[in-house]
Amino acid sequence: MNKTLIGTFVALAIVAGPALAQTAPPAAPAVDAAVDAKFKAADKNNNGSLDGAEVDPYKANLAKIDTDKDGKISRAEFAAATKSGVIK
Numbered sequence: 477m478n479k480t481l482i483g484t485f486v487a488l489a490i491v492a493g494p495a496l497a498q499t500a501p502p503a504a505p506a507v508d509a510a511v512d513a514k515f516k517a518a519d520k521n522n523n524g525s526l527d528g529a530e531v532d533p534y535k536a537n538l539a540k541i542d543t544d545k546d547g548k549i550s551r552a553e554f555a556a557a558t559k560s561g562v563i564k
């Protein structure tokens with residue numbers, strides 16, 4: 477390997493180094509503190525989704541809220557419904 481080639485590799489390493497270091501973990505979804513507090517209050521058994529009796533207050537709008545139709549309200553479904561005004 478000649479010196480020019482080695483120099484090229486060193487230069488590439490210097491350029492690529494910071495770029496590789498910037499491979500940050502994906503940003504966490506923005507959490508609305510107010511929505512989060514409401515969800516936590518509704519999720520009485522704190523298992524991360526509204527199921528069973530926890531769903532009762534939202535039964536009237538469940539078809540709109542429970543978008544994956546599993547009978548439970550996930551944190552994401554709750555946030556989306558709150559955003560669209562279905563959950564007030």
Ligand SMILES: [Ca+2]
Pocket residue numbers: 519520521522523524525526527530
């Ligand atoms: Ca729950």
Ligand SMILES: [Ca+2]
Pocket residue numbers: 542543544545546547548549550553
């Ligand atoms: Ca669901």
